[in-house]
Amino acid sequence: MNYTPDFSVVWANWPVLLRGLVVTIEIWLPSIAMGLAGGFLIAQARLSRRRWLSGGSLVYVELFRDTPVLIQLIWFYYAFPILVGVQLSPFAAALLGLTLNTSAYASEIFRGGIKSIHRGQMEGALAIGMSRAQAMRRVILPQVVKRMLPAFTNRTIEVAKMSSLASVISVHELMYQGRLLSSTYYRPFEILTAVAFIYLVLIYPGTFLAGRLEKHLARSS
Amino acid sequence: MTQHPILEIKGLHKRFADHHVLRGIDFSVAPGERVAIIGGSGSGKSTFLRCMNFMETPSEGEVWLDGTRIGTERNGRVTYPEKQLCSVRERLGMVFQQFNLFPHMTVIQNVMEGLVTVKGMPKAEARRIAEAELAKVGLSEKHDAWPGRLSGGQQQRVAIARALSMQPEVLLFDEPTSSLDPELVGEVLRVINTLAGEGRTMLLVTHELGFAYHFATKVIFLADGVFHEVGTPDEVLKNPQKPRTQDFLRRFGEFAF
Numbered sequence: 001m002n003y004t005p006d007f008s009v010v011w012a013n014w015p016v017l018l019r020g021l022v023v024t025i026e027i028w029l030p031s032i033a034m035g036l037a038g039g040f041l042i043a044q045a046r047l048s049r050r051r052w053l054s055g056g057s058l059v060y061v062e063l064f065r066d067t068p069v070l071i072q073l074i075w076f077y078y079a080f081p082i083l084v085g086v087q088l089s090p091f092a093a094a095l096l097g098l099t100l101n102t103s104a105y106a107s108e109i110f111r112g113g114i115k116s117i118h119r120g121q122m123e124g125a126l127a128i129g130m131s132r133a134q135a136m137r138r139v140i141l142p143q144v145v146k147r148m149l150p151a152f153t154n155r156t157i158e159v160a161k162m163s164s165l166a167s168v169i170s171v172h173e174l175m176y177q178g179r180l181l182s183s184t185y186y187r188p189f190e191i192l193t194a195v196a197f198i199y200l201v202l203i204y205p206g207t208f209l210a211g212r213l214e215k216h217l218a219r220s221s
Numbered sequence: 222m223t224q225h226p227i228l229e230i231k232g233l234h235k236r237f238a239d240h241h242v243l244r245g246i247d248f249s250v251a252p253g254e255r256v257a258i259i260g261g262s263g264s265g266k267s268t269f270l271r272c273m274n275f276m277e278t279p280s281e282g283e284v285w286l287d288g289t290r291i292g293t294e295r296n297g298r299v300t301y302p303e304k305q306l307c308s309v310r311e312r313l314g315m316v317f318q319q320f321n322l323f324p325h326m327t328v329i330q331n332v333m334e335g336l337v338t339v340k341g342m343p344k345a346e347a348r349r350i351a352e353a354e355l356a357k358v359g360l361s362e363k364h365d366a367w368p369g370r371l372s373g374g375q376q377q378r379v380a381i382a383r384a385l386s387m388q389p390e391v392l393l394f395d396e397p398t399s400s401l402d403p404e405l406v407g408e409v410l411r412v413i414n415t416l417a418g419e420g421r422t423m424l425l426v427t428h429e430l431g432f433a434y435h436f437a438t439k440v441i442f443l444a445d446g447v448f449h450e451v452g453t454p455d456e457v458l459k460n461p462q463k464p465r466t467q468d469f470l471r472r473f474g475e476f477a478f
């Protein structure tokens with residue numbers, strides 16, 4: 001191998017990569033936040049005694065879990081507008097797709113967590129006069145979040161990685177900028193290595209902090 | 222007794238699918254009464270108690286609390302608005318066999334939780350009340366412990382303090398000592414005895430017949446989904462009239478009064 005890497009092309013284009021990173025974060029964090037909130041609601045529907053609610057939410061969850069994310073994103077960009085008659089921007093389509101996808105996975109985490117908390121916890125809370133909503137907020141959810149922290153962390157990391165797929169519908173995020181730069185300068189080795197490194201730097205602190213937090217929580221009880 | 226009842230049950234039925242557990246119970250509790258409920262396992266003692274504070278919804282019948290019917294009847298169907306059930310549960314404290322303490326809260330937080338979240342009390346005031354209740358059950362030195370670090374007897378005493386913190390008018394105990402090691406039963410029964418001394422209204426499901434004898438003003442033997450025999454501790458535990466009750470007591474063997 002007599003290829004001489006030249007990383008100056010990366011330094012020269014760092015503002016472009018930075019812009020891409022900002023867009024990546026703009027897709028990632030909101031879709032995680034909204035996906036978790038949505039996932040909590042869908043979990044409630046899954047656990048409902050009403051058949052149409054639990055059945056409908058099951059179909060929703062399976063649709064997102066049993067189809068490739070890539071198709072979901074492309075579908076929301078190209079097919080969804082035909083259905084509703086409104087053209088979405090690439091960014092909006094990616095945000096929508098990733099949010100709904102996250103909500104499907106998160107709902108299963110919430111559902112498993114809520115079911116793993118003993119029935120006695122809900123009863124203990126109701127017996128002192130709490131409403132179901134208060135019991136959920138004060139007694140059940142804190143225990144679910146604690147118990148399910150590893151699963152939520154994994155999901156957060158997954159979504160950061162999945163956000164790179166938004167490049168195929170031309171969202172100007174990190175992966176998109178990387179591919180654009182590497183085909184402009186014919187320096188795929190340097191640029192794609194740099195892009196991978198930026199993802200690592202973005203994701204690793206989260207993994208690290210979650211690990212610390214988990215240990216801390218495990219000690220406190 | 223001429224005093225009007227704090228709790229009154231009329232024609233109570235409870236079915237789980239086609240399993241008819243409670244089959245028509247009429248009953249009333251006067252303020253200050255202490256009722257012990259005994260009966261075989263699976264006879265519906267817990268179900269009866271849980272229908273009082275609507276942990277289970279009665280299939281049929283009426284529950285009256287201090288002269289007010291719980292639930293709203295419309296077109297022959299009774300609904301139980303959540304708001305009303307919450308206030309009923311505030312007024313009827315419940316202590317469970319498995320304690321059901323909140324493991325993610327310290328002892329004092331467990332006892333403060335209802336005051337802060339349900340009654341909306343400022344934390345400082347809730348803490349003062351919680352400290353007093355913990356002192357009453359003899360656990361002042363365990364404020365900041367996690368429930369999981371306590372013995373079963375201590376956990377059950379925290380659960381009693383948690384129920385007391387809401388200043389309930391009636392206390393419901395569902396086999397409070399059944400999941401405890403024998404050497405820990407005494408400390409919980411002593412706390413319940415103290416409450417009896419304060420003249421509190423209490424319903425206690427128990428297998429501790431010796432304790433029931435000294436504790437109760439009234440004993441109920443539950444069998445076949447009805448109150449098979451009701452009377453004073455002497456009547457029911459010492460001179461039961463019905464063969465079924467006699468059988469049950471005989472199978473329980475000797476117990477010292």
Ligand SMILES: Nc1ncnc2c1ncn2[C@@H]1O[C@H](COP(=O)(O)OP(=O)(O)O)[C@@H](O)[C@H]1O
Nearest residue numbers: 237240242260261262263264265266267268269
């Ligand atoms: N949630 C429930 N669903 C179905 N059956 C139940 C439920 N709770 C209690 N049962 C049944 O009702 C009967 C009475 O139960 P329970 O009140 O717990 O009895 P006890 O407290 O006297 O042991 C039992 O046969 C039990 O299996």
Ligand SMILES: [Mg+2]
Nearest residue numbers: 266267268396
């Ligand atoms: Mg029982």
